């Protein structure tokens with residue numbers, strides 16, 4: 506990402522109060538049309554001039570966040586500075602994009618990326634369906650908790666967790682050593698993304714199209730959606746313990762969703778200044 510070559514410009518997330526600091530002597534780039542679609546999060550860029558703050562045109566908002574390729578690098582740089590090394594934990598249902606988005610976000614932030622499911626598979630030398638079938642879900646959850654605990658000492662890491670990590674209160678001890686982001690998608694959207702449920706044992710009893718060509722795809726998606734809705738209803742109140750929630754839209758790209766996550770995190774840290782320093786307190790009290 507060639508963010509260092511970007512023209513400097515100040516940037517705040519919609520809804521956050523502009524920070525009162527001396528306006529830097531930067532030249533605001535010519536406003537460009539904001540990218541994105543009606544459904545995708547849009548972020549508002551704010552150019553500061555010596556004379557004050559000038560909002561980039563447009564921006565229907567409320568929960569809509571900024572989006573503009575010009576600001577992209579600046580958003581991630583700003584978030585990186587605000588995080589002070591704190592890790593970011595992604596939680597959400599199967600198919601919400603934790604692994605895909607996590608890898609993208611980590612790269613943009615120049616953070617390490619860890620997928621707990623991958624560590625579990627490497628540790629036990631088995632695939633997740635094999636672990637569920639041979640050892641049972643409880644064993645999987647035990648190993649998941651241990652893997653998660655081992656990440657407490659990590660800094661500057663984006664962690665993609667498994668969808669069920671929120672179920673054990675003990676796991677929240679680790680999750681809250683960093684910033685927790687809930688990726689919230691509808692069961693219908695998730696159903697289209699989980700590739701028939703393959704590799705996800707909790708969906709394996711649900712009929713799925715790729716394995717059974719006699720089942721029309723809409724019926725398969727409907728069945729998966731119903732199962733995902735059932736699981737979500739048991740978990741939603743746990744997911745809501747996250748620091749921020751990012752709504753997912755089917756027609757938003759990974760890059761757009763990642764930007765929305767970054768923008769929400771910036772706003773959260775601005776509103777909760779101690780949020781990103783909690784991991785430093787933990788580390789200093791441990792040493």
Ligand SMILES: Nc1ncnc2c1ncn2[C@@H]1O[C@H](COP(=O)(O)OP(=O)(O)O)[C@@H](O)[C@H]1O
Pocket residue numbers: 597598599600601602603604605606665698699755757758759760762
């Ligand atoms: N923002 C997105 N836009 C489009 N497809 C996505 C997006 N995020 C994830 N996907 C797709 O959805 C599927 C599930 O994503 P994944 O990262 O495996 O979810 P999780 O790790 O939460 O189970 C993948 O095929 C991925 O390419």
Ligand SMILES: O=C(O)C1=C[C@@H](OP(=O)(O)O)[C@@H](O)[C@H](O)C1
Pocket residue numbers: 597598599600603604622633666667668669670704705706707
């Ligand atoms: O929701 C769950 O309980 C699970 C989600 C999976 O991870 P993804 O959320 O990455 O699919 C995996 O950890 C396991 O199949 C259990």
